[in-house]
Amino acid sequence: MTRLSGSGIGLGVAVGPVARMAEPEPDPVDEDSALGADAERARAREAIAATVGDLTARAAAAEGTAAEVLEAQAMMAEDPTLSEAIDARIDAGATAEWAVHAAIAEFREQLAGIGGYLGERAADLTDVSRRVIASLRGRPAPGLPVRDEPYVLVARDLAPADTAGLDRATVLALVTADGGPTSHTAILAREMGIPAVVAVGDVSSCVDGETVIVDAAQGAVVVAPGPKEREEAERRADERRTRAGATGPGVLADGHPVPLLANLGSPAEAPEAARLGAEGVGLFRTEFLFLGARHAPTRDHQVAAYRELFRAFAGKKVVVRVLDAGADKPLPFLTDGGEENPALGRRGLRALRAHEEILRTQLEALAVASADSEVELWVMAPMVSTAEEAAYFAALAHEHGIRAAGVMIEVPSSALIADRILRHADFASIGTNDLTQYTLAADRQLGTVASLQDPWHPAVLRLVREVGVAGRAAGRAVGVCGEAAADPLLAVVLVGLGADTLSMAPSAIGDVRLALSRVTRTEAERAAVAALAAEDAAAAKAAAQAVVAASG
Numbered sequence: 001m002t003r004l005s006g007s008g009i010g011l012g013v014a015v016g017p018v019a020r021m022a023e024p025e026p027d028p029v030d031e032d033s034a035l036g037a038d039a040e041r042a043r044a045r046e047a048i049a050a051t052v053g054d055l056t057a058r059a060a061a062a063e064g065t066a067a068e069v070l071e072a073q074a075m076m077a078e079d080p081t082l083s084e085a086i087d088a089r090i091d092a093g094a095t096a097e098w099a100v101h102a103a104i105a106e107f108r109e110q111l112a113g114i115g116g117y118l119g120e121r122a123a124d125l126t127d128v129s130r131r132v133i134a135s136l137r138g139r140p141a142p143g144l145p146v147r148d149e150p151y152v153l154v155a156r157d158l159a160p161a162d163t164a165g166l167d168r169a170t171v172l173a174l175v176t177a178d179g180g181p182t183s184h185t186a187i188l189a190r191e192m193g194i195p196a197v198v199a200v201g202d203v204s205s206c207v208d209g210e211t212v213i214v215d216a217a218q219g220a221v222v223v224a225p226g227p228k229e230r231e232e233a234e235r236r237a238d239e240r241r242t243r244a245g246a247t248g249p250g251v252l253a254d255g256h257p258v259p260l261l262a263n264l265g266s267p268a269e270a271p272e273a274a275r276l277g278a279e280g281v282g283l284f285r286t287e288f289l290f291l292g293a294r295h296a297p298t299r300d301h302q303v304a305a306y307r308e309l310f311r312a313f314a315g316k317k318v319v320v321r322v323l324d325a326g327a328d329k330p331l332p333f334l335t336d337g338g339e340e341n342p343a344l345g346r347r348g349l350r351a352l353r354a355h356e357e358i359l360r361t362q363l364e365a366l367a368v369a370s371a372d373s374e375v376e377l378w379v380m381a382p383m384v385s386t387a388e389e390a391a392y393f394a395a396l397a398h399e400h401g402i403r404a405a406g407v408m409i410e411v412p413s414s415a416l417i418a419d420r421i422l423r424h425a426d427f428a429s430i431g432t433n434d435l436t437q438y439t440l441a442a443d444r445q446l447g448t449v450a451s452l453q454d455p456w457h458p459a460v461l462r463l464v465r466e467v468g469v470a471g472r473a474a475g476r477a478v479g480v481c482g483e484a485a486a487d488p489l490l491a492v493v494l495v496g497l498g499a500d501t502l503s504m505a506p507s508a509i510g511d512v513r514l515a516l517s518r519v520t521r522t523e524a525e526r527a528a529v530a531a532l533a534a535e536d537a538a539a540a541k542a543a544a545q546a547v548v549a550a551s552g
Helices: 037-061 064-078 080-091 096-114 116-120 122-137 160-164 184-192 227-244 267-275 299-312 349-354 356-371 387-399 412-416 432-440 447-452 458-474 488-496 506-517 521-532 537-551
Strands: 002-005 007-009 013-020 151-155 171-176 196-198 211-215 220-223 260-264 280-285 317-321 376-381 404-409 427-430 477-480 501-504
Touching: 007 184, 013 171, 013 227, 037 064, 037 080, 037 096, 037 122, 064 080, 064 122, 080 096, 096 122, 151 211, 160 184, 171 184, 171 211, 184 196, 184 506, 196 211, 211 227, 260 267, 260 506, 267 299, 267 506, 280 501, 299 317, 299 356, 349 356, 349 387, 356 376, 356 387, 376 387, 376 427, 387 404, 404 412, 412 432, 412 458, 427 458, 432 458, 458 477, 458 521, 458 537, 488 501, 488 506, 488 521, 488 537, 501 506, 521 537
Parallel strands: 013 151, 151 171, 171 196, 260 280, 260 501, 280 317, 317 376, 376 404, 404 427, 427 477, 477 501
Antiparallel strands: 002 220, 007 196, 013 211, 211 220
């Protein structure tokens, strides 16, 4: 029996036989073309068009993040700058295969050098290259293994097109050597509710047909488990399936309510969130309306999208985040190009403030859409760093008829002066993904520092406590909408630190609901105190677990 460790995605556990992704075909070699430049250019354009068509068709059949990722890949393949780079190599005598390979490799190196979200997208370019080259060779595009029985998929990494095509009835779990907790594989696995462990490193012991346990909650993969280990894993898997079907509000053992809300990226995701028991929406990301566009969407276009969301949650709370662009989500009509460190540049509210007409149009659209709906609309600004920024946004939102205007707490400065920020903002929502990244100076998209990207770190928890204390003193609601809220044990600690609501991927609601139902508010506060006293993330988690276990 061998135990491998990585970053767990989701909270589930699965047992099944391994099916490995086939290794990609060899890269083309640099050799002179025997066909001539005109013929090679025609071949390249035909293969790119076929690849774009396939990715676009897959995007149309997908939804949510999967559709967005596939559309982005298609746009990469069609990039005019890439076409020029391919043509230049063909004009120099290269084959279409080598020209595509070399041009995309150059682009990939540029993205990897930038790091962050764009660095993570380098893997997407690799997949585009392999698909175009397969088309040039007249061979099938890389894809998932074909199996009749359920299996655990093991791969070096998964391309977005592969992840988007996963069949939940067949794929029990995912294990990847590369990637990170915020890679596309991780994001889509989390949304689909498929247990996954990424950034494992060496997966050579996971051979085809070998039985493995994938324990996402523990971030572990057990190869060739014994009978006792299998029995325990299967029991936990059955227990989790039962919990997933439960519904009802989030409430502690002493009756204290903790509403469990959903993080959504588009209106299409709302019905599933409601089915899984979401009591409202704690984070509605509006970027889907803007990404990939050359111009900001009109007010009427936005109104139609918001109304669709509001219909699904009539009578409930819906927290909408205004456009969060910049850094990992550049937009030609909004963000600055050429920033050396865009994660610390003009992003979020900073970018919107520089183009206030875009922010005003979005606020107006939200006000119009909510006027004839029954939702309780709250609107918040991303990446607020100062009290002055909070005052600016709250005043502008109130001017447009938004009653509840809040801020995202995503950087240490806003957590440390939360008391001053909440003199202006009506509520605060803690984005633990970015807060962890900026607190520990660890890029959340970079697998090499994935171990530091841990919201259990006492430094992060201390900042969360600062916001909780400030919220209670000011009588302002404090929510958490980062991935931390989806961890059942950490959810208990967050409540103990002062979180009033928790928002997460809908598939995590059942697990969090159960964890909260087993502790009182006093016990949650004890778990928080124990975690805060620890020296590192692992010790904080162990300390909280000990308190919760003793309480139960």
